[in-house]
Amino acid sequence: MKSILLRSFPKLAAKARLKFDKVRGKHLLLLPERVVILNETAASILTLCDGSQTVSSMSEKLRASLLKDAEESGIDAKPDLNTMKEDISEFLQEMVEQGWVVISTDDKVNHKKQK
Numbered sequence: 001m002k003s004i005l006l007r008s009f010p011k012l013a014a015k016a017r018l019k020f021d022k023v024r025g026k027h028l029l030l031l032p033e034r035v036v037i038l039n040e041t042a043a044s045i046l047t048l049c050d051g052s053q054t055v056s057s058m059s060e061k062l063r064a065s066l067l068k069d070a071e072e073s074g075i076d077a078k079p080d081l082n083t084m085k086e087d088i089s090e091f092l093q094e095m096v097e098q099g100w101v102v103i104s105t106d107d108k109v110n111h112k113k114q115k
Helices: 040-047 055-073 081-098 107-114
Strands: 009-012 017-021 026-031 034-038 101-104
Touching: 009 081, 017 040, 026 040, 034 040, 040 055, 040 081, 055 081, 081 101
Parallel strands: none
Antiparallel strands: 009 101, 017 026, 026 034
16 A cells, blocks of 8 residues: 655545544544444544645644643553654545545645635
C-alpha cells in the first residue's frame, strides 16, 4: 500500500457526509446505501478533511489537541508527531481506497478556496 503524501490535501468524497448520531452517541460517515460507525480518532481525522489542509497540518492540529487533553487530565503523554503523521497517512490511504476520501496535491486549487 502506498502512503498519502504529507503535503497532499484530503477531502471527503462528494458522496460522503459526516454526522453525529445523538441517540447512539456515535460519529457516522454517511454514504449511499451505507453507514459507517466511526471511532473518535477516525471522526477527528475525517472532520479535518475539507480539502484546505495538508496531512501534515492536520497531524499537527490533532497532536496539539491531544497534548491539551493530556495536560488537562494530568497525563504526561506526548504523542510523537512523526508517528501520528504516518498513522494518519495510512488511515487516509485506506479511506481513499474505499472511495470515501479524495486527495489533491494541487495547492493552488486549495488556496483559492480559502480566499
